[in-house]
Structure formats: C-alpha cells, structure tokens
Amino acid sequence: MYENTRSWLKNLNLPEEDTLRPEGSRKRFSDGAQYRVEIPSCEGPEVLRAVLSETERLQVEIHRVSQGSGIMLMTDAEIREMAQLGAEAQIEVSLFVGPRAGWHLSSLAKSPSGGFAQSRVMGTDMLVHAVEEIKRAYSLGIRSVLVADEGLLWVTGELRRRGDLPTDMKYKVSVMAGITNPATALLLEKAGADTLNVATDLSLGQLAAVRSAIEVPMDVYVEVPDDVGGFVRYYEIPELVHHCAPVYVKYGVRNAPNIYPSGAHLQDVAIKLGRERVRRARIGQELLERYASKATRSAVRCRFPDLGIPVV
Numbered sequence: 001m002y003e004n005t006r007s008w009l010k011n012l013n014l015p016e017e018d019t020l021r022p023e024g025s026r027k028r029f030s031d032g033a034q035y036r037v038e039i040p041s042c043e044g045p046e047v048l049r050a051v052l053s054e055t056e057r058l059q060v061e062i063h064r065v066s067q068g069s070g071i072m073l074m075t076d077a078e079i080r081e082m083a084q085l086g087a088e089a090q091i092e093v094s095l096f097v098g099p100r101a102g103w104h105l106s107s108l109a110k111s112p113s114g115g116f117a118q119s120r121v122m123g124t125d126m127l128v129h130a131v132e133e134i135k136r137a138y139s140l141g142i143r144s145v146l147v148a149d150e151g152l153l154w155v156t157g158e159l160r161r162r163g164d165l166p167t168d169m170k171y172k173v174s175v176m177a178g179i180t181n182p183a184t185a186l187l188l189e190k191a192g193a194d195t196l197n198v199a200t201d202l203s204l205g206q207l208a209a210v211r212s213a214i215e216v217p218m219d220v221y222v223e224v225p226d227d228v229g230g231f232v233r234y235y236e237i238p239e240l241v242h243h244c245a246p247v248y249v250k251y252g253v254r255n256a257p258n259i260y261p262s263g264a265h266l267q268d269v270a271i272k273l274g275r276e277r278v279r280r281a282r283i284g285q286e287l288l289e290r291y292a293s294k295a296t297r298s299a300v301r302c303r304f305p306d307l308g309i310p311v312v
Contacts, residue, residue: 014182015212018205024242025211030306033298034245036063037285038219039277040252042093043069043262045081047274052089054278060285061300062278063307064092064248066146066172069261071133072098076140083141083310090301092308094144094172095137097152099129103261119148119176127155131165138166144308148174150188157192170194170308175221175228181206182213189214194306195248197221200229204236208243217306219248223280230254237284238292251280 006016028034042048042065055062065086071079079095086093101109102118104126109117121127130152134145147153153173159165175197179185185196197219198210211218220240224231232254233240241247253276259266288295303309 012183013213014186015209018203018209020205020208020239020243025208025245027211027215027245028296029217029246029298030304031298031302033296035241035247035249035295036217036298037061037281038064038066038248038250039274039281040066040068040250041259041270041277042067042082042274043259043270044074044267045078045085046267047270048082048085048093050271051274051278052085054275055281058278058282060278060281061297062091062281063298063300064094064144066094066096068096068146069263070096070098070100071137071142071145073261073263076136079137079140079142080312084312086310087141087312090303090309092144092170093142093310094146094170094308095142096146096148096174097130097133099126099133100148116178119174121149121152127152131156131159134165134169138169141310141312142308143168143310144170144172146172146174148176150177150191153188153193154191160192168308170306172219172308173197175200175219179210182210185210186213189216194308195219197250200224200231204239204243207240211244211247217246217248218244219250220244221250221252222284223252223254225252225256225258226254227258234284234287237287238295241288241292241295249281249284251277251284253277253280 010016039051039062082093101120101122108114172195173188173193179198195217200221222233222237259270262270
C-alpha cells in the first residue's frame with residue numbers, strides 16, 4: 001500500500017516506513033561507540049557537585065549533564081563553577097538558552113491548549129536576547145547549549161557557519177521541541193543541531209526511522225519526567241542502543257516535582273533528584289551489562305570532538 005508516497009519519501013532521503021531491521025544502526029559516535037549517558041536537570045553547581053559525587057560512589061559512567069532553568073537565571077560565578085566542574089570531570093555541560101514564552105508574557109503558553117508554545121522564542125528582541133545568552137555562556141567556559149525553537153536553531157547555526165558565533169559551540173535540541181518524525185529531525189539537523197532529544201513517546205520502530213534519516217546523535221529518555229510523559233522504558237535500553245546508535249541514554253525520574261525554574265528555594269530537592277537520577281543510571285548500566293554486554297559505551301574523561309566539554 002501507499003507505494004507512490006513511500007517512494008517519494010525515499011527520494012527525499014527519508015525512511016519509507018517505521019520498521020526495525022535486525023542489523024540495527026551502523027552509525028557511531030566519533031570514537032566508534034554506540035552510546036553515552038546523560039543526566040538531566042543539573043540545576044546549578046551544587047546539584048552538579050552532588051551528581052558527580054554520586055557517580056563516584058555508585059561507579060556510574062556519564063558523559064553529559066544538562067540543565068533546564070536557563071543561562072538567564074544563573075550568575076556568572078555559578079556558570080563559571082559549572083564549567084570548572086565539567087572541565088575537571090571531562091563531561092559536557094549543556095545549559096538551556098533562557099528566554100522563552102512560557103516564562104514571559106505569553107498567555108498562549110500558559111493556556112490549556114498552548115503548551116506547544118512554552119519553549120518558543122517570541123519576537124525579534126527575544127531572538128537577540130537568546131543569542132546574547134549563548135555569547136555569555138561561551139565567554140564563561142560553556143561549550144554546549146540547549147535550544148527548543150527551530151528558528152533560533154537556524155539563526156545560531158547560520159551565525160556559527162559564518163563565524164559570527166564560535167564554531168566549537170554545540171547545539172543540543174531539547175525534548176521540548178517535540179521531534180516526532182524523521183522529516184522534522186532531518187530539518188533540524190540541517191539547521192545546525194549537533195544532537196537531537198526526540199519526543200519521549202516514540203516506539204522503537206519510530207525511533208529507528210528517525211535514526212535512519214539523520215547522522216547526529218539522538219538523546220532518548222528511558223525514564224521520563226511526569227510532565228513529558230512519565231514513561232519507564234528500562235528493558236528497552238538494549239534495543240534502543242542497537243537501533244538508535246549513536247544515542248545518549250538519558251535518565252529522568254518519575255513521580256517527582258517539576259523544579260523549573262530552580263534556585264536556592266528548591267536546591268535540596270534538586271540535589272536529591274540529581275542523586276536519584278544517577279542511581280537510575282546505575283540500574284540502566286547494570287541492565288546493559290546483563291543483556292547487551294557487547295554494546296559499546298564511550299570512555300569517560302576523554303575530550304572527544306563531538307562532546308561540548310567546557311573550556312576553563
């Protein structure tokens with residue numbers, strides 16, 4: 001069925017269907033590995049310090065941490081400290097570009113049907129502010145930022161290509177961008193994405209289809225915060241690695257409060273959540289060792305060219 005349309009998609013370098021192939025993905029990270037590990041919601045240096053301490057205690061290997069409250073809501077000293085901690089641990093530290101509709105004047109973003117607008121950039125002035133955020137983060141040592149608006153991604157990608165923005169800044173597309181199909185993923189890759197956090201509710205077949213269309217790494221939640229789905233997919237991790245490589249296996253926590261935007265008033269719970277995400281990563285690490293012992297994980301404390309490790 002639908003042969004003509006499927007052939008048209010093929011001619012656009014898109015998959016013809018959502019299907020799992022036994023051979024899985026032949027694509028790899030720059031070091032030849034299939035997967036890396038990400039701990040999200042590291043809301044400030046104290047949380048990052050706790051996460052790094054817990055990785056040592058539980059012997060968990062991680063390659064990237066990310067933050068959601070935004071560059072805008074961090075002091076220069078806090079950003080420098082995040083960069084210093086990341087550089088010492090040789091992990092990527094990715095900070096969210098702060099101005100977004102959900103925290104601004106948008107009534108649409110706060111309405112029952114307007115959730116899609118929460119992470120949008122509103123107007124030209126907010127585009128300017130977003131680029132200023134990136135310039136500030138870079139000047140303080142950060143080499144990776146999160147974006148959720150494809151217009152902003154295109155602007156930053158073009159500015160990087162032209163040399164107006166630094167060429168070694170990495171652009172990580174947030175889960176809030178809602179990447180649900182191979183065409184959207186390919187469009188964002190062409191716009192300048194260095195890594196794509198796909199939607200949390202894609203089946204294995206749909207994830208494999210996205211992987212076949214793009215070259216950059218995918219980020220896939222295997223435990224999903226409640227406000228973006230609340231799924232727990234641990235037994236799928238071996239298949240995710242097999243079919244989605246190169247992939248960041250990402251650990252959220254269900255049944256947990258939303259702490260965005262974070263700050264000192266929420267620091268205790270943010271630290272506890274950070275430690276629990278590492279424990280969840282230990283569970284995933286043991287599961288992979290049990291069921292997919294031949295799957296290849298990137299080494300830690302290595303400055304790979306495709307990792308946005310801070311420079312201090």
